[in-house]
Amino acid sequence: MKYTPQDFKSDQEVKWCPGCGDHAILASIQRAMPDICEELNYTRERFVFVSGIGCSSRFPYYMDTYGFHGIHGRASAIATGIKVANPTLTVWQITGDGDALAIGGNHFIHAIRRNIDINIILFNNQIYGLTKGQYSPTSKLGMVTKTSPYGTVEHPFNPGSLVLGARGTFFARSIDVELKLTQSIMLESAKHDGTAVVEMLVNCVIFNDRTHSLVSDKDVRAERTIVLKHGEPMIYGKNRDKGLVMEGNSLKSVVIGENGITEKDLLVHDAHIENPGLHSMLIDMKWPEMPVALGVIRAVKDKTYDDNVRDQVIDAREHAQIHNMDELLHSGATWEVK
Amino acid sequence: MQHKVIDTKEVVIRFTGDSGDGMQLTGTLFADASALFGNEISTFPDFPAEIRAPQGTVAGVSGFQVNIGSGEIRTPGDFCDVLVAMNPAALRSNAKWAKPTATIILDSDTFDEKGIKRAGYKTDDPVTELNIQGRHIIFAPITTLTKESLKESGLDPKTIVRSKNIFTLGICYYMFNRPLDTTEKYLDNKFRKKPEIAQANKKALRDGFNYAGNIHAIPNTYKVAPASLQKGTYRYINGNQATAWGLLAASEKSGIPLFCGSYPITPATSILEELALRKDLNAKTLQCEDEIAGICTAIGAAYTGNLAVTTTSGPGLSLKSEALGLAMITELPLVVVDVQRGGPSTGIPTKTEQTDLNQALYGRNGECPIAIIAAHSPSHCFDAAFYSAKFAMEHMMPVLLLTEGFLGNGSEPWRIPSMKDYPAINPPIVKESDQTPFWPYKRDAEKLARKWALPGTKGLEHRIGGLEKNNDGSVSSDPHVHERMVAERAEKVARLANYIPEQTVIGEEEGEVLIVGWGGTYGHLYTAVKELQAEGKKVSLTHFDYIFPLPKNTADIFSKYKKIIVCELNSGQFANYLRAIHPQFSYLQYNKVQGQPFIVKEIVDAVNAIL
Numbered sequence: 001m002k003y004t005p006q007d008f009k010s011d012q013e014v015k016w017c018p019g020c021g022d023h024a025i026l027a028s029i030q031r032a033m034p035d036i037c038e039e040l041n042y043t044r045e046r047f048v049f050v051s052g053i054g055c056s057s058r059f060p061y062y063m064d065t066y067g068f069h070g071i072h073g074r075a076s077a078i079a080t081g082i083k084v085a086n087p088t089l090t091v092w093q094i095t096g097d098g099d100a101l102a103i104g105g106n107h108f109i110h111a112i113r114r115n116i117d118i119n120i121i122l123f124n125n126q127i128y129g130l131t132k133g134q135y136s137p138t139s140k141l142g143m144v145t146k147t148s149p150y151g152t153v154e155h156p157f158n159p160g161s162l163v164l165g166a167r168g169t170f171f172a173r174s175i176d177v178e179l180k181l182t183q184s185i186m187l188e189s190a191k192h193d194g195t196a197v198v199e200m201l202v203n204c205v206i207f208n209d210r211t212h213s214l215v216s217d218k219d220v221r222a223e224r225t226i227v228l229k230h231g232e233p234m235i236y237g238k239n240r241d242k243g244l245v246m247e248g249n250s251l252k253s254v255v256i257g258e259n260g261i262t263e264k265d266l267l268v269h270d271a272h273i274e275n276p277g278l279h280s281m282l283i284d285m286k287w288p289e290m291p292v293a294l295g296v297i298r299a300v301k302d303k304t305y306d307d308n309v310r311d312q313v314i315d316a317r318e319h320a321q322i323h324n325m326d327e328l329l330h331s332g333a334t335w336e337v338k
Numbered sequence: 339m340q341h342k343v344i345d346t347k348e349v350v351i352r353f354t355g356d357s358g359d360g361m362q363l364t365g366t367l368f369a370d371a372s373a374l375f376g377n378e379i380s381t382f383p384d385f386p387a388e389i390r391a392p393q394g395t396v397a398g399v400s401g402f403q404v405n406i407g408s409g410e411i412r413t414p415g416d417f418c419d420v421l422v423a424m425n426p427a428a429l430r431s432n433a434k435w436a437k438p439t440a441t442i443i444l445d446s447d448t449f450d451e452k453g454i455k456r457a458g459y460k461t462d463d464p465v466t467e468l469n470i471q472g473r474h475i476i477f478a479p480i481t482t483l484t485k486e487s488l489k490e491s492g493l494d495p496k497t498i499v500r501s502k503n504i505f506t507l508g509i510c511y512y513m514f515n516r517p518l519d520t521t522e523k524y525l526d527n528k529f530r531k532k533p534e535i536a537q538a539n540k541k542a543l544r545d546g547f548n549y550a551g552n553i554h555a556i557p558n559t560y561k562v563a564p565a566s567l568q569k570g571t572y573r574y575i576n577g578n579q580a581t582a583w584g585l586l587a588a589s590e591k592s593g594i595p596l597f598c599g600s601y602p603i604t605p606a607t608s609i610l611e612e613l614a615l616r617k618d619l620n621a622k623t624l625q626c627e628d629e630i631a632g633i634c635t636a637i638g639a640a641y642t643g644n645l646a647v648t649t650t651s652g653p654g655l656s657l658k659s660e661a662l663g664l665a666m667i668t669e670l671p672l673v674v675v676d677v678q679r680g681g682p683s684t685g686i687p688t689k690t691e692q693t694d695l696n697q698a699l700y701g702r703n704g705e706c707p708i709a710i711i712a713a714h715s716p717s718h719c720f721d722a723a724f725y726s727a728k729f730a731m732e733h734m735m736p737v738l739l740l741t742e743g744f745l746g747n748g749s750e751p752w753r754i755p756s757m758k759d760y761p762a763i764n765p766p767i768v769k770e771s772d773q774t775p776f777w778p779y780k781r782d783a784e785k786l787a788r789k790w791a792l793p794g795t796k797g798l799e800h801r802i803g804g805l806e807k808n809n810d811g812s813v814s815s816d817p818h819v820h821e822r823m824v825a826e827r828a829e830k831v832a833r834l835a836n837y838i839p840e841q842t843v844i845g846e847e848e849g850e851v852l853i854v855g856w857g858g859t860y861g862h863l864y865t866a867v868k869e870l871q872a873e874g875k876k877v878s879l880t881h882f883d884y885i886f887p888l889p890k891n892t893a894d895i896f897s898k899y900k901k902i903i904v905c906e907l908n909s910g911q912f913a914n915y916l917r918a919i920h921p922q923f924s925y926l927q928y929n930k931v932q933g934q935p936f937i938v939k940e941i942v943d944a945v946n947a948i949l
Binding site for chain 1 (some may be wrong): 370374520567570572587590595597599616617618619627628630631636637638640641642644660664753755757775792793794795796798799800802803804813
C-alpha cells in the first residue's frame with residue numbers, strides 16, 4: 001500500500017510564521033515521501049530527519065518519522081554518525097544558511113568531502129530569522145540588518161560553490177514556491193548515493209521579505225530562472241524561446257531564432273559529468289545578467305563514505321585473526337605465571 | 339674494579355636522550371623484556387610536546403623511566419638506580435632523578451665542547467657543575483662503538499648512528515641480566531621487510547651487551563628475580579590500550595557495535611588508533627574534522643543504537659561541552675574519555691595532571707550533572723572503560739571517564755582476565771511500544787532510565803533533541819515540566835550510587851589519618867601508605883574510582899578518622915567537591931601542579947609532618 005503525505009505529518013503544531021516559505025518546503029517534502037518510499041522501497045521507520053538550530057531546524061518535529069533536533073551547526077556531524085552507525089537508514093538534514101554555512105561550515109564541507117550518503121536540505125533565506133534579523137553568510141553585500149546598520153561589508157557565500165569546492169557529488173536548487181519542482185528534486189536527492197545538497201531559496205516574511213522576489217515572483221519567474229534537466233537542452237522563458245550557449249569561456253543567454261540561433265546550438269545539460277567546470281558556471285549565474293539555475297545541476301556517481309566503511313568492516317571480519325575479546329586479550333606477547 | 343652482583347627486589351632505570359634518540363622505544367623494549375622475564379613493572383614516559391625540538395637542547399629531552407621488581411610495584415619509582423643520558427642536555431635535565439648511589443651511563447661522544455654548550459652548561463665540566471661526582475659515572479663512546487659495530491653492515495652512516503639506542507639497550511641488558519631474545523624477536527618482526535636493518539640492530543644489541551661485559555667498568559649488575567605473581571597468563575598493557583579494549587569488551591558483552599568519533603589530541607590519540615584497528619570486532623571509528631564533530635557523530639551513533647564513544651583531552655572536552663549537554667538532555671548512552679593533561683588552554687600537553695575534575699563536574703550550561711568515573715592504573719583503565727559503557731547503556735546517560743596522561747602512556751603487566759568473568763550488559767532497547775505514540779522519556783521506576791528506541795523500528799517513530807521536552811516527547815517550556823525534568827535527570831544520575839560498589843579502605847578501618855585520593859595517583863598513594871604503615875603509623879587510604887555520584891558509604895568512612903588529607907595533582911578540586919558534598923568533615927590537602935606524578939617520599943613526608 002502506498003503511503004500518503006498525511007502519513008508523514010506528526011501531531012505537533014507547526015509554529016512557523018504565517019507566510020513563511022518553510023511551510024511550502026514541508027508540504028513539498030511530505031508530498032515527495034510516498035514516491036520516494038515507492039521508488040526506493042523504503043518504509044517510514046527508516047527515515048531520520050536531523051537538524052541544527054534555527055527556524056528551519058524545527059522541521060523534524062513536524063515529520064512523523066524518526067527525528068533528532070541537534071545543536072547549532074552540528075547537524076551534519078550528527079547525521080554522519082547516524083548514517084555510519086546504521087547505513088540502512090535514510091538520513092535527511094534540514095538546515096539554514098546560518099546553521100550550515102556559518103557555525104556549521106566546517107561540518108558541512110567535511111560531510112560533502114566524505115560523500116556520506118545523506119540529504120542536506122539547505123533553507124537559504126539570507127537572514128537569521130530565529131534570532132530576529134541579523135545578516136547571514138549568504139546576505140547580499142551591503143544589506144542593512146540589525147547587526148549591519150550601515151550595510152554589510154562581507155561577501156556572501158554561494159552554497160553551490162562550497163559544494164563544488166568540497167568535491168560534492170550532488171547539488172540542486174529550487175524555490176519555496178516551486179512545489180512540484182521541489183518535490184521532484186527531493187526524489188532525485190533521495191535516489192543519489194552520496195551527499196546530496198539541495199539549496200532552497202526561501203522567503204522570510206518577517207525579517208527579509210521578498211529577498212528572492214526578483215527571480216521568484218510568479219510573473220517574472222519563467223524569464224529569470226532556468227530549470228535544468230539532465231540530457232535536455234538548456235531552454236527557458238515563458239515562451240521557451242531563450243537558451244544558454246557557450247561563448248568563449250563564458251555562458252551566454254541567447255534568444256532562439258535571433259542571429260540564426262536554433263535549439264541545436266544550445267548547450268545540453270549533463271549533470272553526470274565529473275568535471276565541475278560547467279556546473280560551477282551554472283551555479284554562479286545571477287539575475288539580471290543571467291537566469292538563476294534551478295533543478296539538479298550536478299549528480300555524479302562516486303563511492304560513498306558509508307559504503308567504504310561497510311566494505312572495510314566486511315573485509316576485516318572475513319580476514320580476521322581476532323574474532324572476539326578473549327582472542328584480542330591474548331594476542332601479542334604474553335607469558336604464563338605458574 | 340670489584341664487580342658486584344646485587345640481588346634486589348626493585349630497580350629503577352631511566353633512559354634519557356634527545357627526542358630523536360629513540361628513548362621511548364628503548365624504554366619500552368626494556369620494559370617488555372622485563373615483563374616477559376616475569377618482573378612486576380611500571381613505566382613512566384616523560385617527553386616534550388615538540389616532535390623534534392632543537393637537537394641537543396634541554397627542551398628536546400625525552401625520558402622513559404621503568405621500575406622493575408620481584409615484589410609489588412605500583413609506581414615507576416621516585417629516583418633511579420641507573421640513569422642513561424645520551425647527551426649533555428639529557429644529563430642536565432635528569433641528573434636530579436639519580437639516587438646518590440646511582441650508576442650514570444653517558445655517551446661520551448656527545449660530551450664535546452659544542453654539545454656541552456648547546457645544553458646550556460656554564461662550565462665545560464657537566465659532572466662537577468651538576469654536583470654528581472659521587473655517582474658512578476661511566477663515559478662510554480656509544481656513538482663510536484655503534485659505528486664500529488655496524489661498519490660492515492652496508493648501511494649508510496645515518497642509519498648506523500640511529501642504532502645507538504639499541505647498543506645502549508644491550509649495555510643495560512647486561513647490567514640487569516635480561517635475556518635478549520624478546521627484543522631480537524621484536525626487531526625481526528618490526529623490520530621484516532628490511533632484514534638488513536633487523537640484522538644490524540640485533541648486532542648492535544649483542545655488541546652492546548658484550549661491550550658491557552668486557553670493559554669491567556660496570557660496578558654492579560642487578561638480579562631482579564621474577565615476581566611471585568598470581569597464577570595466570572599475563573601481558574603488558576598501557577592505559578590507552580586498556581581503555582580501548584575495555585570499551586570493546588563492553589561492546590561484545592552487550593552485543594552493541596562500537597562507534598568512536600574523535601579528533602586526534604595528545605595524550606588521548608592512541609585510544610582512537612587502537613579502536614581503528616578493530617574493524618574485525620565490528621568497531622567503527624571516524625576521525626572527525628574537529629572535537630565537536632567527534633562528540634556529535636557519536637551522539638548520532640548513540641541515537642541509532644551504537645555504543646558511542648568520543649575520546650579527548652582537556653581542551654577537547656571544553657569544545658565538546660555544549661554537545662555533552664545535548665547527550666545529557668536527550669538521555670543517550672555515550673562514553674566520553676578525557677585523558678587529562680596539564681592545562682589550562684594548551685598548557686603542558688605531554689605532561690600529566692588531574693585538573694579537569696571541575697570541568698567534568700561543572701563545565702556545562704544549565705543543570706547538567708553527568709556521571710564521572712576515574713581510572714586508577716593503566717590496567718584499571720580496562721575495567722573503568724567497561725563499567726563506564728555498561729552504566730551509560732543501562733542507565734541511558736552519558737558517562738565521563740577520566741584517565742590521565744600518566745595512565746594512558748604508562749604501562750604495567752596485567753593478568754589477562756576472561757570475558758566470562760565480566761557481567762552482562764542489558765541496554766533497555768525497546769522493540770514495540772505499549773502505547774501510541776511512543777513516549778521517548780517515559781522512565782523505568784528503579785533506574786529512571788528511558789527506553790532506547792532505535793530508528794528503523796516500526797511504530798516507535800519519535801523526535802528528541804536539545805529543547806526541553808515532556809515525558810511524551812513534546813516540546814515544552816512549561817515551568818513545572820522543566821523543573822520536573824531537571825529533577826528527574828539529576829535523580830537518575832544520583833541513583834547510579836545504588837549500582838556502584840561500596841568504597842573500601844586500605845589499612846585499618848579507623849585511625850589517625852585517612853589519605854584520600856582519586857584517579858591515577860593510586861600507585862603513589864598506595865606505596866606511601868604501605869611505607870607509613872610499615873613504620874607503625876595509623877594511616878589508611880581510600881581511593882575513589884567513582885567520583886560522581888560518590889559511593890554511598892563515603893561519609894561513614896570519613897567519620898572514622900581524626901584527620902583527612904586529600905592528595906591530588908591539582909589545586910584542590912576534589913577536596914572542594916568533598917567539602918560541598920560532605921561539609922561535616924574538615925579536609926587537609928596535599929597538592930602538586932607540576933605536570934608530574936607524585937613522588938612517594940613527598941607524600942610520606944607530608945603525612946609525617948601532619949602526624
